[in-house]
Amino acid sequence: MQFSEQWLRSWVNPALNSDELAHLLTMAGLEVEENEAAAPAFSDVFVAEVLSVTKHPDADRLNVCSVNVGEAEPLQIVCGAPNVAAGLKVPCARIGAVLPGNFKIKKAKVRGIESSGMLCSGDEMGIASDIDGLYVLPSDAPVGMSIREYLALDDRLLTLKLTPNRTDCLSIRGIAREVAALTKSSLSPVVIETAAMSTDAAITVALNAEAACPRYAGRLIQGINQAATTPDWMKQRLERSGIRSISAIVDITNYVLLELGQPMHAFDAAKLSGGVQVRFAKAGESITLLNEKELMLTDDLLVIADDHEVLALAGIMGGLASSVTESTQDIFLESAFFAPEVIAGKARRFGFSSDSSHRFERGIDFGNVREALERATQLVVEICGGQVGPVTEQLTTLPARLPVALRVSRVAKVLGISLPAAEIMAMLQGLGLVCELAADVITVTPPSYRFDIEIEEDLIEEVARVFGYDNIPVSPSLARMSMLPQAGDRRSKNVLKSILASRNYQETISYAFVEEKWETDFAANSAPIRLMNPIASQMSVMRSTLIGGLVAGLQHNLNRKQDRVRLFEVARCLSRRCGTSTTRTNCCVSMGPSFCRAMGCSERTC
Template sequence: MKFSENWLRSFVNPPLSSTELAHALTMAGIEVESIEPVAAAFDKVIVAEVLAVEKHPEADRLKVCKVKTGRAEEDVLQIVCGAPNVSIGVKIPCAMIGATFPGFTIKKSKLRGVESAGMLCSAKELGISDATDGLLLLPGDAPVGMDFRGYYELDDHVFTLKLTPNRADCLGVLGVAREVAAITSAGLSSPERKPVAEEINDTLAVQVMVSGACPLYCGRIMRDINLNVPSPSWLTQRLERSGLRSINLIVDITNYVLLETGQPMHAFDLVKIKGGIQVRYAGRDEKMQLLNGNQIDLDSGMLLIADEQKPLALAGIMGGLDSGVTQGTTDIFLESAFFSPDTISGKSFQLGFSSDSAYRFERGVDFAATRDVLEYATQLIQTICGGKAGPVTEIKHELPQRSSVHVRVGRIKRVLGIDIGKQQVIDYFNRLRFEFLANEDAFNVTPPSYRFDLAIEEDFIEELARIYGYDQIPVHFPHGGMAMLPASETKYSTIDIKRSLITRDYQEVINYAFVDADWELDLVNNSKPIALQNPIASQMSVMRSSLIGGLISNLQFNLNRKQARVRLFEIGCCFIRDDESDCKQVEKLAGLSYGDIAPEQWGITARGVDFYDVKADIEALCQGNTLYFRKFSHPALHPGKSAQILADDQPIGWLGELHPRWQKKYGLQRNTILFEMESGSLMSKLLPAVKEISKFPPVRRDIAIIVDNDVSVHSLLDAINTGKSAIVSDFSLFDIYRGKGMDDSKKSLAFRVLLQDTEKTLTDEEADSAVASIVEILKNKFSATLRN
């Protein structure tokens, strides 16, 4: 949105400089992207009239001109000029001797032997435009001798706004003026728009077939218009400074009204309309050529302005080439309408181009001003190029509702953090031109018709903040109570688990929960993982049910970068399908160890990490909890080097060496040890228990028993701990033997038994009796025999 500062100040003129005005608008949410002067800095340029033109005696392309300046001391000057459009009687800008321009100064000189006392100027030389087709010709009523900067209003700036999509009300100079008046408390001079007197009775039948898409349509016939009248300089200047070129008077006036009010309009050549006007959607196989020359195929979602035979315009976007106003037009049908934003939205993108009309209609225009703007445009047309106006045809259906919103005084303070007094709120609402009813602790505020962005209480509170000034709201540093939260003595936190693994030389990784479907099939044997409907990459197409795929990928990444020793862990969510339509989320802990047990050094013999090293890490992680391990089969693990992890007879995870098949597939040269556990199973912590320390020496007994190979050590230890004597303080395995002298179905287990009493020194009889009871338990439950 570009406009002239002088144009804006004709409606509202606060005592602010251009820079201060731009800052005030920006701080109120109407960002001023740039401020540019309309012309370069120069002086001593006046309005002059060419009195005579003669050919230069020494140059075919140069002319010697006598120029009237209107200055007593040098009324007529001789100036040599090469412009092709210089002629007797034209009025042009003339730079006097001593006039300064960026980079040069006008001096008295000779051109091919003829003296020249000044310079006749083009628009490009004055920095007004890039036009290079000759001198800048001024209107015939331009006052000779007047300073050109003042005459052409060059002490002006072009403001460029960078509006957010919600502020469609500022897509017109009058809307910006309303904002400036509200922000600065300056007076607003709105133009008075009275109905134009009807001089003819001609009307055109209008039929709105889609009332939801076009709730309001206004139009009138105008006859006997004279388009040969030159456009007034004030009109063309404001259009040019807003980035629009002059086309013809009717188009210029509708563009001018658009820029001033934000209401798009269109004028049709009345002769080209057959029958009445229809507002309808496009039919099948309809085509039309737009004013920009584009030939488009219409679809059923495009709203048209048509007559009884053909489309005339693409409603709310652009007129048709065949119905447009041209230089010979004398009778027009002038249209001003409100089209639903939903109907226009997206059509420009679909067509591949935008227009000023579409840009405004898809954001919402002021439907309450639609007819007034038609009267205003009619008045401008009659003032500039004559014409007789007919009665207005108005078709009105259900327009958007403006419901009142309850705005609480207490809520204003709570949201903004400042106390804006009730009287100040009333002042701000008045400045914003809101209709409201005030009671003791709240306001019922009705948004104006041009504000489509105000719908809830917070919208109006934001309006108060804008007018109050965002930069005036004091900064309050956040503060909060630092209360110590209770820490459970029976629970570990996730941070505790991470810290424990880090102290054992693991490093944490964080991976995406989206993984390759092949990982799920290879490593978890999950043939039906939870698939993503719109994956971000083909190798991230399913949700993981295990963390180990990501860890193996991390390992490959490190090995490719010459890291020979890698120890990683991750805590993250996995997603497991409950049934065909539901899934559950489980947080897991997984780890990986690869390479040597310790970094290469002289003090420790190099050795690759193995199953038992990682088993020790897990036991250290779960200190205080009794874990045991049993033989286990897992798709990712070596069948003879894997175990299930149990706590309180409940499986909580697994541990093992990566299967050789996957080790080969994923390019791993050495054994890789993996584990995965449900993180929730690691959170419980045993409280320390007080136990009396014996002052008496322990007694040690060693026993070796023979049992079947399928008897687990864990079951033996459980049985002994359940039935042992009170004086048995420790019972642990220290040797396993299979081989020579032993049946192939048997194994020998050697246990260390420590016996101790807190009251006295044990006798041999007491120790032997306790050991005998252990042997008896093993014999009865497991058919164990003592080994000789």
């Protein structure tokens, strides 16, 4: 997951710099794969207002502009951008500015006209822009303000490489919760208020697959302004999370996905027939998704449908026919919890993935469904207006969060450090876990967003993460040790390898999976151990001899004109005995079995 560091710091702001924060997250099990700047370094670029534009007397494509950059007198700047116009707010690089690529702005004459600076495009500042020409700023941008400060370009983009069990950290709220617990910093979540209803209009919801979808909530919002534009702050956060802005309604659902971790979808209410139902698809049904893929559905696919047709592939992607468009006036917002095992693997079956399926198939917070719907409603009303209807919700049996017992003595034994029970409880409570202490045992009830806490070892791992792996002291192991008898007529593998290496032999390591015909040719093995799911067609059986890999290595070298080749390999082989497979160690060298016996190898030789 990619996100803006400044967005995270609006939730929790520890006294750590960007590198320290990345190290903290990595050591807590949330590996920071990338930590890069939101924009390249440049200086002395400010918000400016174009006061007037006149044609250059000696160049058809150039204009002479009078530009206010917040100084006593406006600057005269020659500009060739096609979109320059009086009244625009644009970035201006003053004399002395250094743009990306070490491009220095100097006072110059352009076709005989003096130019004291440069009006900038997005490309010239090293930031993405879909505008052909100057980077146009909002009309309320303060003239004279540093463009880096105005556009928050000193931000960092962090990308987390999360393990599948940490879906709770696929959101800003989840990551902020972790950082707050790890640094003991205060958490400042967004304030989510329940929307005031202004209409009684609603769309009914029915659950016809209760085990697959135990919770589904929806709300009708009428009379929205679909022409409303997405605020710049929201666009910026989406873009820095790797999601492009599409339209206000779609952007809001994507924003809630990133902020709270709850996938959402908006239907055009005018395109719905009757109520909404959650069910499994019927044979012969089809749907065209938002990515314009047309799918024939099978009865193991969970869908959202109305009285006449399938509207969406549940937990994966909405349908094109019921999608929000520029003419949409009424929307039906949905927020749901789908069982992970029902969604898992379905998107990959059709050759694509989505942010929603990535989360649903790992398990999301089923306690967040209603809250996310209220948050999305809040943003829709703020940005697009509209009349809010009541929430229609269906709720059945949700997954159980069973208490897990944690022994304080067990923590000390596993981690090698003694921690007081009160300190352990404080660590776990900081992560949002409900704890009760009785004697030496802390009973912990996982919250709805922690699917991964099921056994005592899971809790010990949480204690280690919050305490800090770096803070666990390294102590030598204590054990009773005794010398084991060693046969005088045998040599160890290491001794054998050393002898071979001293005679200019090279050790090879080959796959234990080999081609079936090798077993027939080299081992006269007509019934090798077959793999149920081979990684390649030529690696379909387990080897019962090492000679095949050595011959392949020899051939590889000879094909490349390397004729002085001495190879050996010490590895395991597998063969059948009485219908079962057994493992033994084999040694094979190109000098043959007599050499192995001379080295004292009493194992079966090749």
